[in-house]
Amino acid sequence: xxxxxxxxxxxxxxxxxxxxxxxxxxxxxxxxxxxxxxxxxxxxxxxxxxxxxxxxxxxxxxxxxxxxxxxxxxxxxxxxxxxxxxxxxxxxxxxxxxxxxxxxxxxxxxxxxxxxxxxxxxxxxxxxxxxxxxxxxxxxxxxxxxxxxxxxxxxxxxxxxxxxxxxxxxxxxxxxxxxxxxxxxxxxxx
Numbered sequence: 001x002x003x004x005x006x007x008x009x010x011x012x013x014x015x016x017x018x019x020x021x022x023x024x025x026x027x028x029x030x031x032x033x034x035x036x037x038x039x040x041x042x043x044x045x046x047x048x049x050x051x052x053x054x055x056x057x058x059x060x061x062x063x064x065x066x067x068x069x070x071x072x073x074x075x076x077x078x079x080x081x082x083x084x085x086x087x088x089x090x091x092x093x094x095x096x097x098x099x100x101x102x103x104x105x106x107x108x109x110x111x112x113x114x115x116x117x118x119x120x121x122x123x124x125x126x127x128x129x130x131x132x133x134x135x136x137x138x139x140x141x142x143x144x145x146x147x148x149x150x151x152x153x154x155x156x157x158x159x160x161x162x163x164x165x166x167x168x169x170x171x172x173x174x175x176x177x178x179x180x181x182x183x184x185x186x187x188x189x190x
Contacts, residue, residue, distance in 0.1 A: 011131060016175060018135030020089055023169035027058065027095030028134060036132060036168070037097070040125035043117055047106055051114035052121050052163065055098040055154050057090075065153055066090035069141070072149035076142060086143045094169035097125060098154055101163040115163075122164035135171025138164045 028036065037054055045051070057065055066087040073083035089096075101118035103111050122138050129136035143149045144162040151158070 012127075015127060015130055016177065017126060017130075017137045018171045019175060020137040020139055020167040021092055022172045022175070023092075023094060023135045023137070023167055024172050025094050025169060027169040028129075028132075032132065033095070033097070033168075036125060036128045039128040040099075040121050043120035043124050045117045046113045047109040049104040049106060049109055049114060049117075051102055051104050052118040053100045053102050055100060057093070057096040057098060057165075062090050062093045062096070065093075065096075068149055068153035069143040072143040072146040072153075075148055076146055078142070082142075086141055089139055089141060089165065089167065093167055095167070097166045097168065099125065099163045099166060100154070100156060100160050102157075102160045118163035122166060125166045125168075129166070129168045134168050137167045139167060140164055 033056060040054075041050075069087040069090055070083055073086040078086065099118060099122045101115060103114050106114075126136045126138050140162060144165060147158075150156040150160070150162055154162070156162070
């Protein structure tokens with residue numbers, strides 16, 4: 001019989017992202033972030049390719065990202081409201097980690113498996129931050145898919161893309177539980 005870790009299971013049963021707009025200063029310091037990134041990197045990674053990397057955004061870099069998101073929004077033809085939304089995560093942000101999907105050429109490992117690994121890093125980082133007592137949220141936004149923005153503001157290569165922008169800071173309010181999927185309806189037993 002396996003040994004249960006009830007504390008971890010209880011955490012996972014009740015984990016809930018914190019809306020980014022409810023996060024405030026302070027954010028984690030460098031040592032706390034380095035610990036969270038070490039934890040986040042412990043994900044499935046077929047072929048040990050490490051097809052992802054991190055860009056930490058804090059302080060003045062957050063302001064620069066807001067301006068870049070506004071510029072990208074204009075390039076995409078957004079109206080005033082859409083543009084304000086695109087830059088708001090950076091205007092309001094304290095600390096964010098951009099998880100960058102950075103595919104590695106491989107004859108054995110399909111790119112989609114590398115995408116899955118980058119997504120796993122995002123969720124692992126959110127969970128690590130929550131477990132460490134921070135508020136955390138996984139965002140993206142339209143600007144994160146615009147090449148001018150990702151290459152200019154974050155220095156991504158043409159083959160890279162943002163898997164997620166993980167906002168981490170102090171939570172101000174605990175969000176109410178939201179409806180969850182009916183797992184029985186979503187499950188088939190073969």
